[in-house]
Structures are given as C-alpha cells and as structure tokens.
Amino acid sequence: MIQIPRGTQDILPGESYKWQIIEDRLREIAANYNYHELRTPIFEATELFERGVGGSTDIVNKEMYTFEDKGGRSMTLRPEGTAPVVRSYIENKMQHDVNQPIKVFYKEPMFRYERRQKGRYRQFVQFGIEAIGVENPLIDVEVLSMLMHIYQSFGLKNLKLYINSIGDHESRKAYNDALVEHFRPRIDEFCSDCQNRINTNPMRILDCKKDRDHELIKNAPVIYNFLNDESKEYFETVKEKLTEIGIDYEVDYNLVRGLDYYTHTAFELMSDAEGFGAITTLSGGGRYNGLLELLDGPKETGIGFGMSIERLLLALEAEGIELEQPEGIGLYVCTLDDNSFNKAGTLLHELRTSGISADMDYKQRKLKAQMKDADRKRAQFVIVLGEQEFETGKVELKNMKNGETQNVQLDELVNYLED
The missing domain is CATH 3.40.50.800 (Anticodon-binding domain)
Known part of the structure; x- marks a missing residue:
C-alpha cells in the first residue's frame, strides 16, 4: 500500500478548522500592521539558497531537497522564506516603490530533509513577515511587537523572548576573529560541524546543539564587548522601545541564529510550557543588512521572522488552549x-x-x-x-x-x- 512520505502529515477535516482559524488570525494581524501577502514559487534556483542562506548552514549542507530539472538546471524546494522574498524584491525592483519599507507576509509550505521530531516535519507551513527598505530600530520593534501580538492573541502565556545584537559587519568581523582565537586551540574537542564552522562561520559554534554544554562555549567572548558605538546605540534603542511598549525580553549573548545573513537585532521566541518538548523554539528572526547586495540587489536592508504553524499548534496543546470549532451547517x-x-x-x-x-x-x-x-x-x-x-x-x-x-x-x- 502506498503511504504518506516520511516526515509529512495529512491534515484531516476534523483538524483543518484549526489551521483555518490560525491562518485567518495571521492575515488579520498582518493587515493591522499594514503587511501584504507575497506568494513565491514552491521551488527556486539552488544558487538562491546557497548564496542567500549561506553555504555553512545545515539547511544548505544537509536539509535541502534539490533536483535537476529537464533543462539541466539545479532547483531546490523552498526551505525558508526570506531568500525568495528578497529575490522577488530585487527582481521586481520594489526599491522604486514610493511606499517604503516594503512590508510583506507569506504563508507557504517549506521543505527540509531533517530527522522527524515532535512538531517538526519535512514539509511544514511557515508564516513569516519581511520589512525591507528601512534600517531603523523602530522597525525592529514593530516586527517584535507583531511577533508577540500573534502568540498572545491565542492566549499563550508561557512565552520567553530572547534578543541579541550581532552588530554591523565591522563588529561581526571583530567578534568572529575573537571566536576563532578562543576555539582554535581546542577545536578538535567539538563535533565535525563545529570544526568546519570555525573556518566558515565561527559564530554558529555558539548555536551548536551537540556541544552546547562545552566549557569553551559557556565562557566564550561576549559579542556585546565587540560591538562598535553605532551598533551598541542601535541595540540600546531597540531595548528601550520594547520596554516602553511593555514587551518583556531577555538578552542572550549566545543567540546568533543559524543563517549567515543576520546583522544587528536577532531574536528567538521560546515556549517554557510543560510538555512542549525538548525543542522549545517557536519562532526566530532578525535583521539582515547586506543580504540584498549578496544577491546582486540594491544596497537595502530588511528584518523579519518566520514561524511554524505546526509548532504553534503544539504550544496551544501544551497550554491546554482549544480553538473553538466553527458553527456547523445552516x-x-x-x-x-x-x-x-x-x-x-x-x-x-x-x-x-x-x-x-x-x-x-x-x-x-x-x-x-x-x-x-x-x-x-x-x-x-x-x-x-x-x-x-x-x-x-x-x-x-x-x-x-x-x-x-x-x-x-x-x-x-x-x-x-x-x-
């Protein structure tokens, strides 16, 4: 008997109403913040993700569904949403639009070949937003405000927002140099991925799941000490504005996110609800200065986040929150x-x-x-x-x-x- 592919799921009629409620809520909140839907192809040129996501990432190295089409071109099923949005921004010359920043949302299936875990699938649905065209701490705060608004609108309480600053390119380079000096003498004590990362993206060693308890990670240099004055001022403004609007957060100096394109503000939203599972991340994102130029686009900057609807449903289940079924037939x-x-x-x-x-x-x-x-x-x-x-x-x-x-x-x- 032909069965469903491993790592995927059927959403049956008795459950699909939950998805409809969530999707309607997401569209409603996006409209309140003046974000408009952008739909991109389900597959893109593999080069888009190799360049846009980063060759040192697990997504590119291990998780992408890549195939050769009949024209001999390498194509990849979309593993994340930011690179396709940026590609569309560049290709459609959105930088010339009088309405800046360009504020879009997407709700689309993503594909990653990874080990099946609770709340994680090889095909999953991701909702995300991107604000491209303005670099200002208030846009960062708007994005974080929208993120919290979404989860709190469903009644979730056990939420913890962690933020950090990776700084600008100058600060990031100085920090990477310090990390190489810190880890290099004992890098053979780390997993093979981290041994490769020290040459490609040393900051990702801090994000390693296998070696997170290693003493060198625990006493690694703190990124804040390597931020230049401009980066520090940017981060302080973000924190001040979050406090002004009543959003609680914690600073986590080891939070670097898994993608190569992040600069300045990076963040993750976690659930500490009992029974949620070992992987507590609900959503993550950050600012990406330079990504558009990396993809041959204009010198513009953006910020956004992505969230899995599957993991939102898992968080609702962990906190015992039921989504009310709609009325039946008339x-x-x-x-x-x-x-x-x-x-x-x-x-x-x-x-x-x-x-x-x-x-x-x-x-x-x-x-x-x-x-x-x-x-x-x-x-x-x-x-x-x-x-x-x-x-x-x-x-x-x-x-x-x-x-x-x-x-x-x-x-x-x-x-x-x-x-």
Missing part, C-alpha cells in the same frame, strides 16, 4: 421517501446558491440515523421532507440548539433562513 434536510429525496436536491441547490450552507443524507437512511447525522454535522436547523410537506407547502423548522420548532412556508424557507 440546515440539514431529512427525507422520508424517494420523491422527497429527489426534490431535496433542488432545494439544496437553491439554499447553497443563496449563501446558506446545507446538506442531506445521500445514503437515504432511516429518519433516526439522519437526525444523528445532523447532530454530527452540527446543523443549526433541521427540516423533514415527506409527502405531507409537499402537499401542504409547509415544513417544520427545528432549531437544534433549543429544540424549538416553527412552521415555515416551503417557498419562503430561503428568505426565512437568510433573515
């Missing part, structure tokens, strides 16, 4: 014989095209079974059609919430339900 039509069954199809068409959700039992079961089916479908009203109803032109409309009934003219049923 009307369920029960039928007593073949004649009423055939005529019910015409009535359903009239109801549905008038904007009223309606259904019936196509198996023509007994009335008792039909009423049970109406309960399962959470019908708001039920009518029974039989010979008598067609003779009198009236039906008994039953309110399934309070059990009250009312006689309604059959030819006025649509108007009645519309009111």
Whole structure:
C-alpha cells in the first residue's frame, strides 16, 4: 500500500478548522500592521539558497531537497522564506516603490530533509513577515511587537523572548576573529560541524546543539564587548522601545541564529510550557543588512521572522488552549421517501446558491440515523421532507440548539433562513 512520505502529515477535516482559524488570525494581524501577502514559487534556483542562506548552514549542507530539472538546471524546494522574498524584491525592483519599507507576509509550505521530531516535519507551513527598505530600530520593534501580538492573541502565556545584537559587519568581523582565537586551540574537542564552522562561520559554534554544554562555549567572548558605538546605540534603542511598549525580553549573548545573513537585532521566541518538548523554539528572526547586495540587489536592508504553524499548534496543546470549532451547517434536510429525496436536491441547490450552507443524507437512511447525522454535522436547523410537506407547502423548522420548532412556508424557507 502506498503511504504518506516520511516526515509529512495529512491534515484531516476534523483538524483543518484549526489551521483555518490560525491562518485567518495571521492575515488579520498582518493587515493591522499594514503587511501584504507575497506568494513565491514552491521551488527556486539552488544558487538562491546557497548564496542567500549561506553555504555553512545545515539547511544548505544537509536539509535541502534539490533536483535537476529537464533543462539541466539545479532547483531546490523552498526551505525558508526570506531568500525568495528578497529575490522577488530585487527582481521586481520594489526599491522604486514610493511606499517604503516594503512590508510583506507569506504563508507557504517549506521543505527540509531533517530527522522527524515532535512538531517538526519535512514539509511544514511557515508564516513569516519581511520589512525591507528601512534600517531603523523602530522597525525592529514593530516586527517584535507583531511577533508577540500573534502568540498572545491565542492566549499563550508561557512565552520567553530572547534578543541579541550581532552588530554591523565591522563588529561581526571583530567578534568572529575573537571566536576563532578562543576555539582554535581546542577545536578538535567539538563535533565535525563545529570544526568546519570555525573556518566558515565561527559564530554558529555558539548555536551548536551537540556541544552546547562545552566549557569553551559557556565562557566564550561576549559579542556585546565587540560591538562598535553605532551598533551598541542601535541595540540600546531597540531595548528601550520594547520596554516602553511593555514587551518583556531577555538578552542572550549566545543567540546568533543559524543563517549567515543576520546583522544587528536577532531574536528567538521560546515556549517554557510543560510538555512542549525538548525543542522549545517557536519562532526566530532578525535583521539582515547586506543580504540584498549578496544577491546582486540594491544596497537595502530588511528584518523579519518566520514561524511554524505546526509548532504553534503544539504550544496551544501544551497550554491546554482549544480553538473553538466553527458553527456547523445552516440546515440539514431529512427525507422520508424517494420523491422527497429527489426534490431535496433542488432545494439544496437553491439554499447553497443563496449563501446558506446545507446538506442531506445521500445514503437515504432511516429518519433516526439522519437526525444523528445532523447532530454530527452540527446543523443549526433541521427540516423533514415527506409527502405531507409537499402537499401542504409547509415544513417544520427545528432549531437544534433549543429544540424549538416553527412552521415555515416551503417557498419562503430561503428568505426565512437568510433573515
């Protein structure tokens, strides 16, 4: 039997309503912050991610789904959202738009070949936002505010926001040099990935999951001490504004994020809810100065975050928060014989095209079974059609919430339900 690919999931009808609620909320909040949807292809040129995400990252080295198309071009299923957004920004010359910064959101499937873990899939849905075209601490604060707004809007309480500054390119280079000097003498004590990172991206050693308890990581140089005055002032302004608007945070000087393009503000949102799991990250992001130039674009800068909807659902489950199911169908039509069954199809068409959700039992079961089916479908009203109803032109409309009934003219049923 053909089975679902490993690391993926079917979202069944009994669960899909949760996704719809979340997606509607995300669009609503994005609109409140004046972010507009951008949709990019599901696959892109492999070079986009090699250059934009970074050759030293696990995403590029280990996790991408890459294939050769019929024209011999190397293509990759989208593993993250920022690089495609930046590619679109450059290709469509959005820097010339009078509305700056360009503020967009995306909600799209991503693909990473990684070990299956709770709340992590090889195909997952990521919501993200990007604000490109302005470098200002207040934009960073807006992005962080939106991030917290999203999770708090669902009632989540066990949230911890960690922030850091990676500084500008000058500060980052000075810090990387200090890390190389710190780790090089004992780098053979670290995993093979970290031994490679010391030559490509030393900051990522601080983010290593295997060696995070190593003494050299615990006593590594602190990045704040290598920030130049401009970077320090930028970071201090971000912190001050977060405090002004009441957003709690902690500074984590080892927070560097996994992608090569981050500068200045970097952040992660964690859940410390009991039962959430070993991987506590809900969302992460940061500022990327220079990414557009790296992809042959203009000298512009941006900031954004990405969040997995699967992990949001996991956090809701850990805190015991239920998403309320939407109302069921408006009307369920029960039928007593073949004649009423055939005529019910015409009535359903009239109801549905008038904007009223309606259904019936196509198996023509007994009335008792039909009423049970109406309960399962959470019908708001039920009518029974039989010979008598067609003779009198009236039906008994039953309110399934309070059990009250009312006689309604059959030819006025649509108007009645519309009111």
